[in-house]
Amino acid sequence: MKIDRKPKGSGIRSGERSLALKALRESEEKMRSIFRAAPIGIGVVVDRVFKDVNQRFCDLTGYTREELINKSARMVYPSEEEYQFVGREKYRQIADRGTGAVETRFRHKDGRVIDVWLSSAPLDISDVSRGVTFTTLDITERKSAEEALLRTVSLLEATLDSTADGILVVDLEGKIKRFNENFKKMWRIPPAILETGEDDRALGFVLDQLKDPEEFLSKVRQLYGKVLAESYDVLEFKDGRVFERFSRPQLLEGTPVGRVWSFRDVTERVKDEEKLRTALGEREVMLREIHHRVKNNIQIISSLLRLQSRYIKDEKALELLDESQNRIRSMALIHEKLYQSQDLSRIDFSDYIAKMITHLFAIYKVGFSRIRHRVDANKIQLDINRAIPCGLIINELITNALKHAFPEDREGELIITMLSLAGDQYELTVKDNGMGLPEGFDPAKKGTLGFQIVNDLVKQLDGLIEVRGDKGTEIVIRF
Template identity: 35%
Template structure:
């Protein structure tokens, strides 16, 4: 009996301990940070903890009808189903694996699936799984992978050689650019000590080793260094090396080194240097006073001609000065031209009276300013060249004064010729008062008109700005007006119509041309309109191509006699007109329809046109 009571007591203690254990396990599962589920052999879930509901978005009530297939991404379902079946049949499967799960909303999340079979009396009755959400970790891993891929792509496709060296000088990694620049394959370089690779000049090795050790020890880091190295073929190459230390957990473990081939840059620098030396030589040998400023306006060069022209004892008195603030430049208005040149323009400054600050000497100077650009099209300097034109200016002034004197003299000559012709005109007029014969009187009047036409040419010339050429429009109007007065023509009955372009003729063309118009208009006034007759006289003058002109003098009066040859007539006026046309090497024609229309074509010689 006592033994039975003891067994009952032990059984009661065991049941109590079991309940306490189950309670603790339940609390542990309910409060776990990962999802815990139990899956029946049918694939349906028989138990889940609160974390599962939180992770997957289901309620406890919804879980009762939830099948495993609803929780797995379609692309992962076949693999999960196969492992589930193997697990139930007791076959060996991975204890845990990573898989994409689907939440209630259909979102895919990455989970770590760790499962174990549940046995009762030696028989598998289900599977218990622990599920951890590793989405954020997966994203972080993916970001790291993408970053590594991008870095690797940049590393491999860089234009420069990039190599990693550990703290012992051993090359850990190098990009493929090493083959293009140095001629080495990657596997010929990786794993070797950079000193023993054979690319450094022996005399440079101690210095490079010291700099490397200082970098590793954190003492000194040379960010950029230029040196010559030898490629696989033995050719020396100029390179630019930059170094950065690599740290892990705050400790320096090696260096990252970038080697850039600067052969092209060095070549360009040499070309620029040669051009600069050539330019300096040209400037120095130039006979024109010249100085050079930099982009800030500071004088950086001055030639011997400048020192001599302005009596500067030493070039140091000019070098380093700011051309934009130099008092002499400011005072004489030179600064604005310097600023214009500094903006990139070629400037030709006007004549300036320049007073040297080094001697009280006034000169007339003309300056040219040329900007200079580097290969990047950036303005680096401005060359300022002075030309002393004092003597030339003095000579020009003398020539201008002489020309002015000649112009006054020529005007006086034209004026006196006009006066002399006017005196002859007046004498003929006085003489005609004693002539009773009408025919002789008529001859005197025509001679007066011819003299008047020539006098008018000289009058217009001395009144004109151009002493070599005459404004023919104005001349014709004055000439015909005088003829109308001479023949006492009633302008109400006979009118003048002119159509003359802006024509300027030299004196050797204007005089015969004026006489021709004088004779033809006089002929119209005398014969075309009988006493009291009405009509029009037309004068047209137009320039044609290549210095040719067409002059037309016509009237609509009595028709010119058909049987009269105007080239062979006793009329002195028509004879004179034909002779003057020949003098102009021109042609003359007559249209007798509806009056008389004379057409004269002539060419003014080029030497006459040009004066």
């Protein structure tokens, strides 16, 4: 009989060991695979000397694995101070809670300095000298973004604090999130109230200062109910101050997250505007009075001339006197129009010409049915410096047409147009279809008193005159 001398159960234990070793190898291979493929730098140090590193750590530092293994970790730090700081901080944390993490900087092989987040844990919590595993995450871009954000925030805060307006920012629930110094000064709200962040408490303090607190409160509630609404208002205080109030939603990528209120102290501006309105009102009254008195004085002169004409027997002298009265009337009409106008600096010339025609047709006893007339000067307005000489020119040219263009009750037409040109220039045309001017007539040469006056007035306007005699008379003046 054959006797099996193997220990009982030894085959089973051998099989178990094989399975355990296989599982261990598989686990180790899996960890190795993770170690190699991890997107963060991983390694092991013993007494701060590299014993193992993965490819990502090599990429992060710029060194090969061979260049790192068995080398001091000091080689990847930009300074001795940084190296010592990380050692003290990391091992202090490990001693306190078993792991350590610190933000630090590495110097890349090419000299660049990068920001990293370094986390460490001992292989054996009871014996750190056996080695420490570490993970390294490149946070350079994040740090740059954070620094850029901090610079932006700093700039915005500096801008906010330097602006002359008072700024208040609240969230959608009405909680105070931000305010600048000018807001605090302008509203004289105690810091203790603002620091609570409770908008209702600040609002209650504000309402006591306003002339119409209910109106202000009503508009505030409306805006809180319409998160996208923008608003402008003027606030009057009991103590005489005046604020402009602007409000608009605070948007984050198009979504409302709060509301921004800005307040501008316009007290001095309002006072200055009131003084200016008063001064302008007084000036307007004075100018109206001046135009009124000038018109009256001119009419007195005209009346004296009319009275004098009763004692003149010479027909030629009487005619000259009547023409002088018409010239005076044209000037008086300018001041009358200015006195009646809303704008004391300019007059409506279309209406002025129409009244001039009515007056002259009556003086020379010309019926509108015999000499038809047309005026085209819509929207033409002249200042007094050009209105008076231009009015006198029109008076002379209409007078000349009525006296000489249509003899022996001849019928005809008189057309007056006035155009606005570029550069604040104008073109005046007086045209009739009467007899026309004598052959060889030259307006530049000394002739009748009327044309001498017209030439002098055109020069006063820095203008040019053109006379056309085909089928009547057409006089064009540009000034």
